[in-house]
Every structure is written in structure tokens, then in C-alpha cells.
Amino acid sequence: MAQLTFREAIARGIAQEMRRDESVLMIGEDIGAAGGVFKGTVGLFEEFGGIRVRDTPISEQAILGAAMGAAMTGLRPIAEIMFSDFFAVCWDIVVNEIAKSRYMTNGQMTFPLVIRSGNGGGLRFGAQHSQSVENWAMQVPGLKVVVPSNALDVIGLMAAAVRDPDPVIFLEAKALYATKMEVPDGEIVDTLGSAKVVRKGSSATIVTIGAMVPRSLAAAEELAAQGIDCTVVDVRSLIPLDTQTILREVSATGRLFTVEENPRVLGWGAEISSIVAEELFYDLDGPIVRITTPHIPLPAADALEDMAIPSVSRIVEEISRSMNG
Amino acid sequence: MTISSLDLDAKLGLYRSQVELRQFEKRAYDLFLENYVKGTSHLSLGQEAIAAGFAAAMREDDYTFATYRGHAHTLARGVPMTGVLAELMGRTNGLMAGKGGSMHLTSVEHGVMGSYAIIGAHLPIACGAAWSAQYRGSGQVAVCFFGDGTTNIGAFHEALNFAAIWKLPVVFVCENNLWMEYTRTSEITAVEHPAADRASAYGLESIIVDGNDVDAVFEVAKKAIDRARAGEGPSMIEAKTYRQAGHSRADPGKYRPDEEVAEWLAKDPIPMYHARLLAEGATEAQLSEIDRAVAAMVDLATEEAKAGETPGADLLMKDVWADGGSAWRN
Numbered sequence: 300m301a302q303l304t305f306r307e308a309i310a311r312g313i314a315q316e317m318r319r320d321e322s323v324l325m326i327g328e329d330i331g332a333a334g335g336v337f338k339g340t341v342g343l344f345e346e347f348g349g350i351r352v353r354d355t356p357i358s359e360q361a362i363l364g365a366a367m368g369a370a371m372t373g374l375r376p377i378a379e380i381m382f383s384d385f386f387a388v389c390w391d392i393v394v395n396e397i398a399k400s401r402y403m404t405n406g407q408m409t410f411p412l413v414i415r416s417g418n419g420g421g422l423r424f425g426a427q428h429s430q431s432v433e434n435w436a437m438q439v440p441g442l443k444v445v446v447p448s449n450a451l452d453v454i455g456l457m458a459a460a461v462r463d464p465d466p467v468i469f470l471e472a473k474a475l476y477a478t479k480m481e482v483p484d485g486e487i488v489d490t491l492g493s494a495k496v497v498r499k500g501s502s503a504t505i506v507t508i509g510a511m512v513p514r515s516l517a518a519a520e521e522l523a524a525q526g527i528d529c530t531v532v533d534v535r536s537l538i539p540l541d542t543q544t545i546l547r548e549v550s551a552t553g554r555l556f557t558v559e560e561n562p563r564v565l566g567w568g569a570e571i572s573s574i575v576a577e578e579l580f581y582d583l584d585g586p587i588v589r590i591t592t593p594h595i596p597l598p599a600a601d602a603l604e605d606m607a608i609p610s611v612s613r614i615v616e617e618i619s620r621s622m623n624g
Numbered sequence: 625m626t627i628s629s630l631d632l633d634a635k636l637g638l639y640r641s642q643v644e645l646r647q648f649e650k651r652a653y654d655l656f657l658e659n660y661v662k663g664t665s666h667l668s669l670g671q672e673a674i675a676a677g678f679a680a681a682m683r684e685d686d687y688t689f690a691t692y693r694g695h696a697h698t699l700a701r702g703v704p705m706t707g708v709l710a711e712l713m714g715r716t717n718g719l720m721a722g723k724g725g726s727m728h729l730t731s732v733e734h735g736v737m738g739s740y741a742i743i744g745a746h747l748p749i750a751c752g753a754a755w756s757a758q759y760r761g762s763g764q765v766a767v768c769f770f771g772d773g774t775t776n777i778g779a780f781h782e783a784l785n786f787a788a789i790w791k792l793p794v795v796f797v798c799e800n801n802l803w804m805e806y807t808r809t810s811e812i813t814a815v816e817h818p819a820a821d822r823a824s825a826y827g828l829e830s831i832i833v834d835g836n837d838v839d840a841v842f843e844v845a846k847k848a849i850d851r852a853r854a855g856e857g858p859s860m861i862e863a864k865t866y867r868q869a870g871h872s873r874a875d876p877g878k879y880r881p882d883e884e885v886a887e888w889l890a891k892d893p894i895p896m897y898h899a900r901l902l903a904e905g906a907t908e909a910q911l912s913e914i915d916r917a918v919a920a921m922v923d924l925a926t927e928e929a930k931a932g933e934t935p936g937a938d939l940l941m942k943d944v945w946a947d948g949g950s951a952w953r954n
């Protein structure tokens with residue numbers, strides 16, 4: 300066992316896979332000797348050298364194009380896009396090239412690659428370095444989308460993503476990089492498409508991901524004091540989506556709350572709400588409520604950013620109001 | 625004119641390859657007019673020498689990256705005509721069973737690593753394949769074809785810098801046919817030679833070749849590919865040529881001055897090469913035998929493609945994922 304931060308878990312997960320498989324390579328801006336702007340790749344350059352852990356120019360299209368070309372010819376690249384907001388400058392490679400090419404070529408090509416990226420707010424970086432883009436990725440047929448919420452899951456899901464034969468967008472909540480937990484020694488491999496029930500309750504079910512998981516858990520503790528006992532489901536991977544676990548946990552309590560960091564319109568919670576509404580309508584005891592960031596670009600000031608992103612108190616308030624309404 | 629190192633047999637091969645591409649494209653156009661080829665298609669009529677010359681200089685396991693104007697580059701790597709024509713016609717015996725269409729021809733088993741229809745996107749992807757070859761030590765080279773208009777998009781510049789700093793085994797080939805779609809490239813480009821004048825910005829030699837002279841193309845291709853294979857890094861070649869037909873579909877290309885079209889028709893690569901081969905000892909009978917054999921080949925491919933089946937619903941939901949399916953939830 301070792302205390303590990305979320306950011307250290309990223310390097311550990313990658314190192315675990317690079318040791319196992321020589322075809323795993325890592326590229327990105329400042330990821331080599333510098334260890335990444337979020338220090339997510341510290342130690343990799345020293346262990347695996349500059350050929351396997353390679354710094355790139357500020358060329359996001361080239362980074363992802365290179366990952367795609369390498370994946371289609373037998374390697375398993377991991378590419379870093381420093382901030383997920385920057386996907387906007389290379390989204391063509393993700394959406395039109397990587398995601399569509401297997402289908403278009405009738406299965407002639409596979410793309411076993413991982414694109415990792417710092418995602419979301421909480422760091423007061425302002426609108427161009429803070430957005431949660433998991434719903435962008437989720438909307439694209441052909442992409443798998445993983446959003447871990449703790450160090451242990453980071454390692455296991457990174458391993459699963461690297462071993463997966465399909466392209467995986469791996470979104471790391473920047474707000475969680477410094478969080479710590481006990482992590483067992485030895486190889487850790489998880490599975491994509493498996494949600495985790497991280498708290499079991501009887502009154503309502505909160506479905507959430509990433510940085511909103513610890514907030515939802517804290518909110519659940521406060522709600523318990525009010526007599527509202529919540530189940531919390533950490534979805535972990537949006538595609539593939541573990542609908543079975545979500546449906547089971549929502550039908551057990553009869554209520555669904557989604558807690559989402561993304562701006563409201565077409566956030567991933569809307570898709571889950573729609574699945575639940577279609578398949579579980581008669582088991583519901585009240586309306587589905589989505590707790591999200593409003594449909595605004597994120598402001599920089601700490602006071603404003605804290606108002607925008609769902610906070611523990613807002614989650615408590617909205618759930619309590621709805622449950623008592 | 626470049627003195628070619630090829631013997632007459634090899635040159636007859638280059639002649640045949642160009643004739644195949646020419647006759648194929650003419651047939652594709654006819655089938656488009658007859659509504660067998662739906663959607664769109666972009667022909668390489670007039671540009672065949674580039675595809676033929678490069679393919680002849682490539683090793684069997686080298687990689688081709690093409691654009692939506694990619695029929696010629698696909699066929700030149702030895703991909704059977706029937707598969708290409710059937711793909712254009714949306715049949716199950718098409719290269720991708722109709723799921724890709726004219727703009728996305730791919731045949732991994734022939735090293736044709738895709739045809740890409742977002743301008744410039746495939747230059748970074750070709751870098752990736754070259755990076756992979758470099759890492760694996762396989763000696764493979766990636767050859768990436770694109771148009772003159774493509775030199776003004778960001779991905780072009782990102783890819784060139786990337787290839788240069790990592791000394792990647794990739795050869796970038798700009799087929800400068802003077803026009804992007806309906807705009808003359810010189811009117812919207814800061815330099816006279818859209819690729820060659822940019823080469824020095826990335827530490828590369830400025831190389832221009834007569835893209836209508838297959839021998840010259842072959843020589844310059846061989847040099848660049850050998851260089852890349854030897855670990856000496858990327859090259860960029862600008863091949864001057866002309867698109868004899870319109871940009872796509874049934875575009876008559878009326879925006880081009882008649883004199884310009886006439887001037888370039890007079891420089892048509894195939895009659896030019898025909899004359900050269902006669903001067904170098906080939907016989908008229910040899911060459912017309914090639915023309916005749918290719919015509920028969922195109923007819924047969926047309927029949928086979930037309931006989932292909934219309935894809936069914938089984939294909940619709942197939943191959944989003946590597947497991948062959950399309951499930952995104954359990």
C-alpha cells in the first residue's frame with residue numbers, strides 16, 4: 300500500500316503499461332523531462348527515455364495525427380492534450396479521422412490509442428482552460444470516454460484504456476490532481492464500461508463522474524443527517540456506459556439526480572436521464588433532476604467559479620428541495 | 625529532362641500503370657454520368673504520372689496516404705480495379721463494402737492507409753505512420769499526397785515541422801494542379817510555388833518536378849524515398865501538373881481559360897510518354913497491346929463491380945469498435 304496522489308497515479312498507470320508492452324509510447328507537450336504541466340508524467344522520461352516518452356511542439360493536430368498513424372500501424376500511443384479546451388484546435392483528428400476510420404474502412408484499421416487531457420474547472424483558470432468537455436467526446440460514435448474520480452481508478456482505468464483496441468479519451472479532472480488515497484502495490488487493471496456504487500442508500504440515487512464524485516459523496520453525508528439516504532454511482536466511463544448498474548440503482552431508490560460539471564445543455568446527464576425516463580418511468584417516484592454548471596462559459600474569479608460548478612451545498616440544497624417538495 | 629535509370633521493361637510498366645489509371649478514371653466518370661457512381665468523385669485525369677511514378681518507387685510495405693482525389697494512388701499500389709470501382713458504386717464487393725466511398729479508399733493489405741477528405745488532416749497522420757516505422761525499425765516509408773490548396777491549412781505546417789524535428793521517414797508530395805476547387809491557388813497563396821517555397825521554413829530542400837513526366841517523377845521519388853529509408857529524414861516534392869477534368873462530379877471546369885486547358889492537354893503525360901517509348905525502342909504494337917489489355921481489364925472490372933450486391937443492414941451497425949460491433953451501452 301502507498302499513499303498516492305491522483306497525478307502520481309497517472310504516471311504509475313502509464314509506467315505499468317509501458318513496462319509490460321514496448322509498443323506503448325507517450326507523446327505531448329512538456330511531458331518529458333519536465334514531467335507535464337500537471338506533473339502527470341513525472342518519472343516516465345527517466346525510466347523509459349526520450350524515444351518512448353517524447354516531447355512535441357505545440358502542434359495539437361500533429362500530436363493526435365501522429366498518435367493515429369502510429370496506432371494504425373501497430374503501436375499503442377498515449378497522447379496528451381494539455382488542457383481539454385485545446386481539443387477545439389485538433390477536434391478534426393479526433394472526430395473525423397480517429398473516430399470514423401475504422402467504420403469507413405469496414406474494419407480494416409484499429410486505433411488502440413489513448414488521449415489523456417486535463418479537464419474541467421476548479422483552478423480559477425478562466426473560460427479557455429476550465430471547460431468540461433466529456434459530452435463533446437461522448438457524442439462522437441467511435442470514441443470511448445473515461446473519467447476517473449480517484450487515484451486507484453486512474454491506474455486501473457488507464458491500464459484498461461491502454462489495452463483496449465479502440466480509441467479512448469481519458470479525461471483527468473484537474474481539480475482532483477492533488478487528491479490522495481491508499482493504493483495497493485502491484486499490477487492494477489480495471490475494466491471500461493463498469494460503473495461503481497460508491498455509497499449505498501435508500502432514498503435517492505446520485506449518478507456522477509470525475510470531480511463531482513467526492514462532492515456528491517460529501518453531499519450524501521450531509522443529506523443523511525437530514526434523513527435523505529443517497530446511493531452514489533460513479534459512472535467512470537461514459538462510453539461504454541454501464542446502463543445496467545445505473546438502472547438497477549435508480550430503480551432501487553426511485554429517484555435520479557445527476558451531478559455534472561459540464562455546461563447544462565446536452566450534458567451527459569441528459570442522455571442518462573433519457574434512458575432512465577424511457578426504461579424506468581414507472582419505477583420513478585419523482586422528477587429526474589440534473590444538477591449542472593449553468594449554460595455559461597466558466598468565469599475566472601474564485602467566487603464566481605464556485606457559484607458556477609455544482610458545490611456540496613448546492614447539491615445538498617437541490618436534492619433536499621426536490622425530495623421534500 | 626532527367627535521364628532515367630529504368631530499362632525499357634520497367635518503362636513499359638510505367639506506361640501501363642498510367643494507362644490503367646487513365647482508363648479507370650474515364651470509366652468512373654462515365655459511370656458517374658450513368659448514375660452508377662453516386663455521391664461524388666474526384667478524378668486524377670492528367671495527374672497519372674505522379675501516382676504511377678511514386679508507386680513504382682515504393683517498397684511493397686511502404687505506406688500511401690491519399691486525399692479524396694485518391695483513385696489513382698490506390699490503384700497504383702496494386703489494388704484491384706473491381707474493388708475500387710465497386711466501392712465507388714456502393715457495392716459489397718467494394719474495398720470497404722461501400723462504407724467509405726470514393727473519397728476514403730483504403731486497402732491496408734496494399735499499404736494504402738486511407739484517403740482523407742478533410743484538407744490537410746492526413747499529413748500529420750502520415751507522420752504518425754512514419755514515426756511508427758522509425759520506432760519499429762521497419763524501414764518503411766510513408767508517402768503522403770495532397771493538393772496545392774492544402775499548403776495553406778495549419779495541419780500542413782504542423783506536419784512539416786513535426787516530420788523535420790523527428791527526422792521521420794515521410795515524403796510529402798504536393799500535386800500542384802494550379803487550382804484548388806474553383807479558385808486559382810496562386811491568387812490565394814503568398815508564394816509562387818506553394819509547397820517548394822515553404823520547404824526551407826522547415827529546413828527541407830526545395831524540390832520541383834515536372835509531374836507530367838513519369839520518368840522524372842520516378843527519379844525524384846526514388847531519391848526521396850531512399851533518403852527517408854536511410855534515416856535521413858523527410859522530403860517534400862512539388863510536382864507541377866494539371867487537372868484535365870473539373871474538380872469533382874460533373875464540374876465542367878469552365879472557370880479555367882481555354883488556352884490554359886489547351887496548353888496542358890498538349891502536355892498530357894500519356895501521349896508524351898508514348899512518344900518517348902517509341903523513340904527508345906518500344907514498338908507501336910507493344911504499346912497498343914497494353915492499351916487494349918487495359919481496356920479489357922476496365923471492362924471486366926466494370927462488369928464485376930456492377931454484379932456486386934447492394935449492402936444490407938448487417939453492415940450498417942458493424943465495425944464501429946474493434947469487437948466488430950457498435951454497442952455503446954450494456
Ligand SMILES: Cc1ncc(C[n+]2csc(CCOP(=O)(O)OP(=O)(O)O)c2C)c(N)n1
Pocket residue numbers: 693741742743770771772773774775801803804805809871
Ligand atoms: C478543411 C476542409 N476545407 C475545405 C474543404 C473543401 N474542399 C474539398 S477539396 C478542396 C480543394 C483542395 O484543393 P487542393 O488541395 O489543391 O487539391 P485538389 O482538389 O486540387 O487535388 C476544398 C476546398 C475540405 N474538404 N476540407
